[in-house]
Amino acid sequence: MRIAIVTESFPPDVNGVAHSVVRVAEHLVARGHEPLVIAPQPSSGARSVTGAFPYEIIRVPSVATPGYGTFRLGLPSRRLAAALRAHRTDLVHLASPFVLGARGMTVAASLGLPTVAVYQTDVPAYARLYYHSGLGEQAAWRWLRRIHNAADRTLAPSTAAATALHSHGIERVWLWRRGVDAARFDPGRRSEALRRALLGADRTVLVGYVGRLAVEKRVDLLAPVSRIPGVRVVVVGDGPARPALERAMPGAAFLGERRGDQLARLFASLDVFAHTGPFETFGQTVQEALASGVPVVAPAQGGPLDLVDDGRTGILVPPCDALALRDAVAGLAAEPERRQAMGLAARVAVAARSWSAVGDELIRHYTDVLPLSGAAAVPAVSA
Template sequence: MDVTHLRVALFSGNYNYVRDGANQALNRLVGYLLRQGAAVRIYSPVVPNPAFPPTGDLVGIPALPFPGRTEYRAPLLIPPSVRRDIATFAPNVVHVASPEILGHRAVSLARRRSIPVVASVHTRFETYPRYYGLAFLEPLVEAMLRRFYRRCDAIVAPSESMAQLLREQRMSFDVGIWTRGVDRTVFNPARRDLAWRRSLGIADDAVTIGFVGRLVMEKGLDVFSDAVDQLERRGVPHRVLVVGDGPARDWFQRRLPQAVFAGFQGGGDLGRAVASMDMLFNPSVTETFGNVTLEAMAAGLPVVAAVATGSQSLVLDGVNGRLIRPGAIEAFADALQYYCEKPQARAASGHAGERISERFGWDQVNQALVDTYLRLVRQRAAGGTPPRASPVP
């Protein structure tokens, strides 16, 4: 058996209607599978005006706006028409990309039909309650995630640090790596554009601290703004450039009135924006990998990040950036001040990050997941059985 024998049914709560790192990785994966001769069918909610065209054949799943975050959709069920479509497609492996209702329904359907299931982990959902004053719910969310992932044949994480956390949390007995790649034609130091910076009111010699990503509280916007406040109080010259959009944009703009908000940037524009910064500040602890961190490294920027899953697998403390204890405002400010005031250190760390980023190519990382698909299909064909679905405390 090889990749041309694969028939992959991919279930995702967000495949292309909102742009983020996870669904862009899924679209790249599908593109790679199709180029290698596999058959792929995607099942996900659809909207009239998605963020970008889907890669592959997308079948719509009924969904409602998610309460409190209406840009996201909550799929409720797999209707009979879609079940018939799945039966006609006849997948030999199911990939679930998120542990919501659609994911649960897909796992149940696959288990009834004795189809192996791979779950990819894209974010640390158990950390989300703390950003909304509900930290006491984290153990419950973790238990619910464990129940979901234990019903899958295997799970894949985007970084070794995340994979180790999943093992410690007893999420699965089969944890592999499906990391992320970077397009070096888009993200590289040559994309730096001083004229574009000037158009935003940023002088050529202004040391610019960048933020890239969805503007939502779970990205650590409060920690970012508190650390910038420290720089202001210390009188450290700098500018802040925010690239991205989201529901917390108004809050972030009020919090950082002197920052430049460039809005959403994509493709070559994003590569230009990242390369036109002088460092990336990523205080989030919710990422399982940190696509923006890798993209900044490829663009030759030092990265100041929280000690968290993902960042720990990309940032070597003191080599291509700094890793700081989550929420340690003074320490974050110290690291940012160091790079603001030491141009040679910025250059050395940026160069080191660029060299590290050269290890991450999309075809190589996607092939690792294809190998996992093939292994599970062979195991099931040889008489392997699904994992036990008993509740896990």
């Protein structure tokens, strides 16, 4: 199949959308298909990724997102139609469609191409957060309804996301979770030398966060955790909220962005992974921590509800409750045997969720919506 992936984000961006698009395209090539990626032009100072991928990437004009200059919004472009024709596309995959993806949907419809839309970013929640009213949230849901109800199939990453989509009038919703690289994210990468360097002389427990440092991620909730005796908080990632977070947590270690094996060593060297964001449709870093054999403390909302087995692989706490987060981490910090048991269970729970398996599942979704396709899969919730 010739699959055109129209995405709102792609490397050098570091986020869940960009990462999953890379893994999907990689799997399509491995299975003998021909992907094309259409993505926003990165900022002029961004790290070049030209030639890093074994498939064609077409960039369209973009503008900086207000308040978040490192994230670019792809603009509607005439290049889309020309690219799809030249590629001889069979199906269009819309990755977290909102701006560029909306144009991709329009072009696909005009060319009579089937579409699969992947819901991945809780834009309505962000609109509510930034505009401090329900008006932005309602407008975002109206726009998402228009995009997703034009698609042949919408794929949701978690049961919470699928339920939210249905409750806002979005039809034909199916469940498609994300994979994890269990070979890279492995407990065997735990490094005592790295732990000693991060802990220093007077601390014994490493508590980590990995992700974007933006207001909606609520990393500020880790401030009480950073004051637990014997605990060192390690923050991996970057973003506009970093200066404020450094002031709020002077004792924490801010490491910036980390990738590849270096990131895997950091994950495996933690004692507890603390996830703070209340708006996660999935929570890929939660899954990577579990694969690394690290118990997770996360909000009982969104994607983590599917990922964390409360009391067995981690602890779920009320969202945006800094004291509940602190108490859960403090409890695990004081019980090394419980942490070890949870870490072992965590690894077992996700070790089989390979990107290869979920990639094949995605290909079945593609074939189900192509003309003359085979038997349909099972929807996430009743449509």
